[in-house]
Amino acid sequence: MLTGLLAGVVAQLALARIRDAYAETTVTVLVPFVAYVGADHLRGSGVLAVLVLGLYLRSRAHHATTSQGWLLGRSVWSYADFLVGLSRRDDIVVVAMSCVLVTLLVQGLTLAPSTTWLRVGSEDDDSRSVARLRREAATTALEEIRPIEPEHLADTVRRAAVLQYEGYVSAQTAMEEARRAEASENERDPAEQLRKVLRRATDVERQHVLDSRRRGTVSAEVADRALRDVETRAVRDLG
Amino acid sequence: MLTGLLAGVVAQLALARIRDAYAETTVTVLVPFVAYVGADHLRGSGVLAVLVLGLYLRSRAHHATTSQGWLLGRSVWSYADFLVGLSRRDDIVVVAMSCVLVTLLVQGLTLAPSTTWLRVGSEDDDSRSVARLRREAATTALEEIRPIEPEHLADTVRRAAVLQYEGYVSAQTAMEEARRAEASENERDPAEQLRKVLRRATDVERQHVLDSRRRGTVSAEVADRALRDVETRAVRDLG
Numbered sequence: 518m519l520t521g522l523l524a525g526v527v528a529q530l531a532l533a534r535i536r537d538a539y540a541e542t543t544v545t546v547l548v549p550f551v552a553y554v555g556a557d558h559l560r561g562s563g564v565l566a567v568l569v570l571g572l573y574l575r576s577r578a579h580h581a582t583t584s585q586g587w588l589l590g591r592s593v594w595s596y597a598d599f600l601v602g603l604s605r606r607d608d609i610v611v612v613a614m615s616c617v618l619v620t621l622l623v624q625g626l627t628l629a630p631s632t633t634w635l636r637v638g639s640e641d642d643d644s645r646s647v648a649r650l651r652r653e654a655a656t657t658a659l660e661e662i663r664p665i666e667p668e669h670l671a672d673t674v675r676r677a678a679v680l681q682y683e684g685y686v687s688a689q690t691a692m693e694e695a696r697r698a699e700a701s702e703n704e705r706d707p708a709e710q711l712r713k714v715l716r717r718a719t720d721v722e723r724q725h726v727l728d729s730r731r732r733g734t735v736s737a738e739v740a741d742r743a744l745r746d747v748e749t750r751a752v753r754d755l756g
Numbered sequence: 757m758l759t760g761l762l763a764g765v766v767a768q769l770a771l772a773r774i775r776d777a778y779a780e781t782t783v784t785v786l787v788p789f790v791a792y793v794g795a796d797h798l799r800g801s802g803v804l805a806v807l808v809l810g811l812y813l814r815s816r817a818h819h820a821t822t823s824q825g826w827l828l829g830r831s832v833w834s835y836a837d838f839l840v841g842l843s844r845r846d847d848i849v850v851v852a853m854s855c856v857l858v859t860l861l862v863q864g865l866t867l868a869p870s871t872t873w874l875r876v877g878s879e880d881d882d883s884r885s886v887a888r889l890r891r892e893a894a895t896t897a898l899e900e901i902r903p904i905e906p907e908h909l910a911d912t913v914r915r916a917a918v919l920q921y922e923g924y925v926s927a928q929t930a931m932e933e934a935r936r937a938e939a940s941e942n943e944r945d946p947a948e949q950l951r952k953v954l955r956r957a958t959d960v961e962r963q964h965v966l967d968s969r970r971r972g973t974v975s976a977e978v979a980d981r982a983l984r985d986v987e988t989r990a991v992r993d994l995g
Contacts, residue, residue, distance in 0.1 A: 592831030650982040658957035677930035684923025691916035718897035725893040743889040
């Protein structure tokens with residue numbers, strides 16, 4: 518149990534330092550193996566160590582990961598979970614895959630930080646094109662919805678669908694304008710200000726969901742699905 | 757090359773029939789192996805077959821996948837890509853992992869459809885709680901932004917951030933109301949109507965992005981990032 522807790526603290530510290538989604542996911546895959554083998558080596562229970570680790574990370578690690586890391590880890594873990602579920606009858610395969618993964622991941626952690634640098638420049642350059650394309654696409658959707666005849670679409674439904682797209686287009690347009698606005702004398706860069714206020718808003722949203730889960734007013738599954746939306750918007754608007 | 761094209765058509769047909777994200781992702785992982793081995797067996801070039809398959813699926817398969825399948829596949833593939841990139845120096849590991857994966861996936865495809873059924877009921881029950889939690893979280897974010905002093909926040913920036921959250925909350929509220937509205941005599945179920953109109957709007961958005969990519973007005977990378985947003989909203993609002 519102590520091994521699991523220790524691994525949890527180490528993992529949390531590592532996740533808080535790493536700012537790359539791929540490296541973060543690699544940590545979440547690697548640490549359980551280390552905890553298992555470590556506890557086993559110290560004649561403790563490997564299974565118990567992994568369980569404690571899981572509970573610790575579940576309750577504490579969310580703040581330590583980036584939005585991208587959380588979303589990527591969620592997908593990779595849920596797919597791994599699906600694969601493991603299918604192969605329960607075939608333990609040898611799981612063990613073999615684990616060995617291969619650990620080999621890969623030890624290499625991964627040593628090289629991961631260096632790979633990030635290569636992408637930063639072009640991502641920044643593309644952001645405006647992405648924002649424009651998203652607005653264009655949403656506008657074509659709006660043009661598709663508006664002319665639908667009233668006999669085919671109830672008023673409440675039309676209003677909801679139009680509001681969904683209008684809200685999206687106007688918010689994205691306003692954000693683009695704010696980003697492009699020139700900084701006045703006594704103000705910092707507006708793009709940076711927008712980033713900061715949206716980050717603060719995202720933190721508040723995330724905290725609300727995590728609090729609701731902790732208080733038990735929503736199930737872990739419901740909280741997870743709400744978090745997916747919060748983190749996805751964070752990735753979209755904060756990059 | 758013919759093997760690759762054939763594999764592409766088969767994969768597209770399979771993806772169009774399968775409506776489960778995990779099974780779809782499994783197809784996209786499995787088919788390249790089959791194409792490679794098949795071409796090799798027929799004394800063709802395995803690499804060329806996989807290349808042709810990739811080009812074919814890239815241009816044609818998007819419509820055949822579900823939004824969830826596309827998002828899951830994107831994450832799993834990008835993480836696999838990251839792992840393979842790291843292990844380039846160690847081909848044996850890649851081959852070993854491939855063998856394990858294929859073993860798993862052959863089992864996976866035979867069992868995948870049966871696993872879906874277990875989750876459908878509870879997902880439907882949770883949807884309202886998720887929607888409520890998302891609105892609550894966004895409202896707390898709005899309450900965080902509004903009282904920020906004007907000297908700390910430029911007007912354009914405040915307007916953009918508030919619009920972002922207000923648009924989100926009011927659109928989500930309107931959608932929830934539309935879903936709950938009772939069907940009048942000559943109208944179908946409003947929830948079903950909303951679903952239908954949003955699906956149509958999503959199709960138009962997706963088509964716009966794919967057309968832009970095909971015409972070359974945006975890069976594949978930009979189109980990919982815009983699609984991620986379209987598919988994420990589709991998953992959120994269409995389930």
